[in-house]
Amino acid sequence: MPDSISNIPTHVAIIMDGNGRWAKARGLPRIMGHKKGAEALRSALDACMKAGSRYLTIYAFSSENWKRPIVEISDLMELLRTFLDKEIAALHRGGIQLKVIGDLSKLAPDIRAQIEGAEALTKDNKKFNLIVALSYGARQEIIQAMRKVAELSASGRIAPDTIDESFISSLLYTHAIPDPDLLIRTAGEQRLSNFLLWQSAYTELYFTSVLWPDFTPKHLQEAIAEYSNRERRYGTRSE
Ligand code: IPE
Numbered sequence: 503m504p505d506s507i508s509n510i511p512t513h514v515a516i517i518m519d520g521n522g523r524w525a526k527a528r529g530l531p532r533i534m535g536h537k538k539g540a541e542a543l544r545s546a547l548d549a550c551m552k553a554g555s556r557y558l559t560i561y562a563f564s565s566e567n568w569k570r571p572i573v574e575i576s577d578l579m580e581l582l583r584t585f586l587d588k589e590i591a592a593l594h595r596g597g598i599q600l601k602v603i604g605d606l607s608k609l610a611p612d613i614r615a616q617i618e619g620a621e622a623l624t625k626d627n628k629k630f631n632l633i634v635a636l637s638y639g640a641r642q643e644i645i646q647a648m649r650k651v652a653e654l655s656a657s658g659r660i661a662p663d664t665i666d667e668s669f670i671s672s673l674l675y676t677h678a679i680p681d682p683d684l685l686i687r688t689a690g691e692q693r694l695s696n697f698l699l700w701q702s703a704y705t706e707l708y709f710t711s712v713l714w715p716d717f718t719p720k721h722l723q724e725a726i727a728e729y730s731n732r733e734r735r736y737g738t739r740s741e
């Protein structure tokens with residue numbers, strides 16, 4: 503990152519979209535797009551660290567992606583197994599802490615075990631935080647938080663005025679993680695697709711038509727450069 507860019511997002515979130523279109527444009531099976539996408543992720547992670555961010559949250563598989571054909575889902579799960587198998591040692595060496603957020607009960611037991619192992623291995627790493635949203639849906643995340651609120655309330659452990667913003671945040675998968683500063687979505691779609699709805703209340707949104715497998719550190723730097731020129735007002739008056 504050039505020194506002139508001072509305002510670096512602490513937390514970058516990315517909706518990595520367009521793997522299917524990337525493959526289709528080349529007459530390749532969709533899985534090839536997902537594989538190339540996993541490579542793009544490695545360089546984006548590296549670039550985020552170099553830029554000076556501290557957190558990267560990536561949308562890897564949504565709760566709605568379970569509606570895809572079984573063949574694509576099993577290809578993606580296999581890719582995930584390989585990624586966890588091959589990359590965890592390198593992430594750990596790089597001082598990166600891994601956290602997976604989402605409804606993990608839907609995943610195969612061996613993948614859940616791999617995730618638990620990876621999280622346990624990297625839990626004390628402080629250099630950078632990689633958060634993988636997997637089988638993740640923001641509405642489901644809010645539902646599970648509301649259920650906890652109902653339980654605590656029904657058993658008399660909380661009063662209504664205990665429920666404030668920080669209390670709700672503490673019940674989400676992302677408790678202890680700051681809200682994203684910059685959210686990037688690739689492949690031209692301009693929607694959140696059920697990603698971090700509570701957490702992105704004041705996040706700066708950045709949309710690019712670049713397909714995720716084509717997304718390079720240069721594209722990330724462009725997004726960060728644009729972010730650094732934005733004025734975040736949080737409802738206050740403009741300067
Ligand atoms: C994003 O790429 C990856 C996942 C949703 C798992 P897509 O598979 O959605 O690619 P497009 O949107 O069809 O091009």
Ligand code: IPE
Pocket residue numbers: 517518519520561562563564567691693695
């Ligand atoms: C969002 O992309 C989910 C991920 C990138 C993992 P989708 O491709 O599933 O989103 P929609 O269906 O176009 O909204």
Ligand code: MG
Pocket residue numbers: 519520521
């Ligand atoms: Mg898509």
